[in-house]
Amino acid sequence: MFENRINQAKKLLKEFSADMLFINDPESIKYLxxxxxxxxxLFISGKSVELVVDGRYFSIAKKLxxxxxxxxxKDSFKKFIKKNDIKKIGxxxxxxxxxxxxxxxxSLEKEILVPINNxxxxxxxxxxKNEIALIKKSCEINWQGFLHISKLLKEGISEIExxxxxxxxxxxxxxxxxxFDPIIAFGKNSAxxxxxxxxxxxxxxxxxLIDIGVSYQGYASDMTRVVFLKEKNKTLEKYYEIIKEASFKAIxxxxxxVKLKELDIAARIILKQNNIEHLFVHSLGHGVGLNVHEFPRIKFDNEDKDVLLKDGMVITIEPGLYDESIGGVRYENMILITQDSHEVLYPLSF
Incomplete structure (x- = not known):
């Protein structure tokens, strides 16, 4: 599996017009x-691949x-460049x-550095399939955590508790x-x-408002729900039903x-119909994987707007409405794109 991923990374060299990739992002190294x-x-060239670590990790890494x-x-980088006749470094x-x-x-002589965004x-x-299984387990643990703290809600408990x-x-x-650090927000704090x-x-x-996520074997989960205790604020209750409707339209x-911008546009149509789009102040969602916030970001007017959904992508859909005078609501789910449709990774009943 990991050997195949490295071979896929090697194929990127031609696309980036580089002789080697220099990778030092811990999540990307874990992925590979x-x-x-x-x-x-991690040094990747067409001829060879070399993982360079310090003494703390050497015995573990040697098992690869x-x-x-x-x-x-000090000269690990130079040695690899010379040994593999590298001219352009991505x-x-x-x-x-x-x-x-x-x-x-x-540390370079005549070699050229080629900047590549991610x-x-x-x-x-x-x-x-392996990543999807880990993400689903991460979501399962997260959901059980949500159900657990939902039972603890009572007057006097603090957000931190x-x-x-x-x-x-x-x-x-x-x-x-x-x-990520949990966002537990009571009352007006939820705005x-x-x-x-x-x-x-x-x-x-x-x-x-409860926005929570865990990491399971490196893979992140993310979700948001709003719970009302006893005296429901009628406006916030209505807002919550509206963003659920907006969320379902996008899902x-x-x-x-399907282009990402179509999801955001569909959600915003619902908000416009209710004259509250101005209370929606962030993007509709984002990718999830080894990091909780990954490419792409879902918004009708950003640089990722024309990215097409494909089988195997995992994204969030999380419309929200925020009014500092009363509070805010957000409804967030993780969605797996499948071969011909999608799978929602949390129950939609709550």
Whole structure:
């Protein structure tokens, strides 16, 4: 599996007009090797592939039998370039810092650096059966965590307490970590899409926005639901029903060869009909994989708007409405694009 992914990465060299790829993004290295290193370098040329790690990871990395593994040295990069007669070096311009870029430049003689924005983007976009299984398990753990904390909702509990209960539960049930800091927002706090979970205590009149995700064997999940305690705010309750309708309209279009912008347009039509589109302040969704936020981003007017849905893509659909005077609502699901349709990875009944 990983050998095949590396072979696919080699094929990118021609597309990028490069003799080698320099990969140092830990998630991309994990995608190509199956192992995560906080410090690692992967050199890929048409002739050879070399994984360079420091002493902490060397014995683990040596178990990989489909590539060369060497200890990180000051001149590791130079040695590989000379050995493989490299002239053009492709690097991930979305990940490498300017300082790293300058240091790489200093180590070169006549070689040319070729900036590539996220070179593995299209490889990582389409998930294989193994990745899909891991993502589904990640979603399952996440959903169980949501059901668990839903039972703990009572007046007086704080956002932070609820977030902690969630984290303990999901880690006990197989999550290796959270895919992002949970957004637990009570009442008017929910009007801020990326509210920082606080010591705010729950009141009977509050709505509760819960945006959560875990990582399972490297693969992320993401979901949002809104729960009403006792005294429902009628406007927010109505808003929640409207964004659910908008979400379902977008999900209905999820099938191969549909442009991303069509999903966003479909959701916005529902919001326009209710004269509340101005309360929708972010994109409709994003890709999910090794990172919780991956290519593409779903919006009718952004650079990814004409990307076509394809079998194996995993995206979120998450319309939201935010009014600082009363609060906000968001409804988020993860969608797997299949050969001729789609699969929603969370129950839609809640």
């Amino acid at each position: 090797t199956g192992l995560y290193f906080s410090l690692g370098r 039998n489909f590539l060369n593994v060497t200890l990180l040295e 690097f991930d311009s979305s990940f490498i810092t300017y300082l790293d870029y300058e240091n790489i430049k200093k 070179p593995l983007q299209n490889l990582r976009l389409y998930k294989d 609820l977030a902690l209960e969630y984290e303990i539960f999901v880690k006990k049930h197989g999550a290796e970590k959270l895919s 801020f899409p990326h509210h920082k979970t606080s010591n705010t205590k729950l009141k009977s009149s509050d709505n509760i 209905e279009l999820c099938r191969p060869n």
